[in-house]
Amino acid sequence: MFKPKTLALALAITASLFAVGSYASTPKPSVVIVHGAFADGSDWAKVVPLLQAEGIKVTVVQNPLTSLADDVAATQRALNNQENDVVLVGHSWGGTVISQAGTDKKVRGLVYVAAFAPDAGQASKEIGKDYPAPSGVSEIATDKNGYLYMTPKGMANGFAQDLSPEQTAVMVATQGPIRASAFDDRTTAAAWKNKQSWFVVASEDRMIQPDLQRELAKKIGAQVTEVNASHVPQQSRPGDVAKVIIQAVQETHSSDHN
Numbered sequence: 001m002f003k004p005k006t007l008a009l010a011l012a013i014t015a016s017l018f019a020v021g022s023y024a025s026t027p028k029p030s031v032v033i034v035h036g037a038f039a040d041g042s043d044w045a046k047v048v049p050l051l052q053a054e055g056i057k058v059t060v061v062q063n064p065l066t067s068l069a070d071d072v073a074a075t076q077r078a079l080n081n082q083e084n085d086v087v088l089v090g091h092s093w094g095g096t097v098i099s100q101a102g103t104d105k106k107v108r109g110l111v112y113v114a115a116f117a118p119d120a121g122q123a124s125k126e127i128g129k130d131y132p133a134p135s136g137v138s139e140i141a142t143d144k145n146g147y148l149y150m151t152p153k154g155m156a157n158g159f160a161q162d163l164s165p166e167q168t169a170v171m172v173a174t175q176g177p178i179r180a181s182a183f184d185d186r187t188t189a190a191a192w193k194n195k196q197s198w199f200v201v202a203s204e205d206r207m208i209q210p211d212l213q214r215e216l217a218k219k220i221g222a223q224v225t226e227v228n229a230s231h232v233p234q235q236s237r238p239g240d241v242a243k244v245i246i247q248a249v250q251e252t253h254s255s256d257h258n
Contacts, residue, residue, distance in 0.1 A: 029085040029108055029249050030057035032078050034101075036092025036115070037065060037178040038140075038150040038159065039171070039232075043091070046238035047245070054246055057082075065147075065178040068096060068185035075101040082106055087248045090115050091234060092208065093178065096124045102191030108252035110195050111245055114202040114231050117216040120190040125183040128212050134158075136206035136231065147177035158206045162229060162236040192220040198248050199224050200233055200241055207231040223247075 031051055035043050041060035051058050061078045063071040075097055079086060087109045090098035095115025102110050116124050128134075139154020150159050155175070156168040163171075199217035203210050203226055217224045225244050229237045 026253070027084045028056055028253050029087050030059065030082050031087050031089060031245060031249065032075065032082065033058065033060045034071070034075050034088070034090040034094035034097045035060065035063060035176075036090075036094045037148070037182075038155070038175045039091070040174050040176045042174050043171070043232065044234055047234050047242050050238060050242035051245060054249075056246070056249055057084075063094070063097070063176065065093075065176045065182065067179060067182050068100065068187070071097045071182075072101045076104065079104050079106055085252065087111060087245065087252055089113065089245060092116065092231065093124060093182070096187065099191050100187045100189055102195055103189045107191065107195060109248045110192055110197040111200070111248050112197065112217070112220075112222065113200040113234060113241060114205050114208055114213060114229075115199075115216075116208070117192060117199075117220050117222075118187050118190065120188060121186055123184050123186045127216070128209060131209045131212050134206050134209055142180065143177055145177075146180065148180050149177040150175060158231075160230050160232045160235060161206065162204065163232070167235070192222070196248075196252060197222040198244050200244055201226040202229045202231055202233050203227065204229060205231045 033044050041062050044060050048058050059078050061075050085108045086106045088098045088102050088107045089111040091113040092115050095112045095117050099118055116127050136158020139151045139158050140148050141151050143149055152172050155172045160168050197220050199222035201213040227233050227237045227240045234241045
C-alpha cells in the first residue's frame, strides 16, 4: 500500500500531467468575423488565409444589414455552429453587432476593428455625436429601396482611400447596403464589460473619427493597436489586423488554463 505522503505526491503528479495534457489537446478558439455596413464577407478575404495558416478555424458572417436584431441573429447562427470557444471580430457597424452578440457563453474575446463599441441601450448613430462628421459620410446615399450605400466616389476617397481604384471598384460592386433605421437600433447589452477585448484603431479613417475610436477603446479597456490605414485596415493592412486577432486567440486560449 502507498503511504499517505506517497499517495498524495502521486496524485499531484497525475493531476499536473493531466492539466498539461488537457492544455495540449484543447483546441484553439475559432474566429467569427462580422463585417460592417457597405461591405460583405469578401471584405475580409485578405485576413482569412492569414488566420487559417495558423491553424485557426474562421467563419465570416454574411449580415443581412436589415436591422441590429437581424445581424445579431445571423451572428448567433454562426456562433451556434462553433464547437469550441470563439474570438468574435467586428468591423465598423459590426462592432455594434458583436457588442450585443458577444454575450454568448462561447465568446471569450472581442476584437473591434475601426468599429463602434456601444454601451447597453445605445444606438450606433449616437456614438459619434460629439465629434465632427467624418468627411466620408457625405458620400453615403439612399437607394430606391430606402437603403444606404456608398457612392463610387465615397468608396474610393472616404471609405478606402489607401486602396487601388481596381479594388475600390470591386468593393462598390460587392457592398451590402444597410437599412437606414439600423443605426437607430439600440443594444440591450455590452459584451465588452465582461469579455477581454482588443481594438484596432485606423488613424486615417474618414468614416469613424480616429479620436472617437481611441475614446471607445479606452472606454472598453481594450488592448489597442493603431495602424496608419483607412476605414478598412483589414484590406490595406491585413497582416497587422491578423496579428491582433491571432494574439486574441492565443491569449484567450492560454487564459483557460491559468
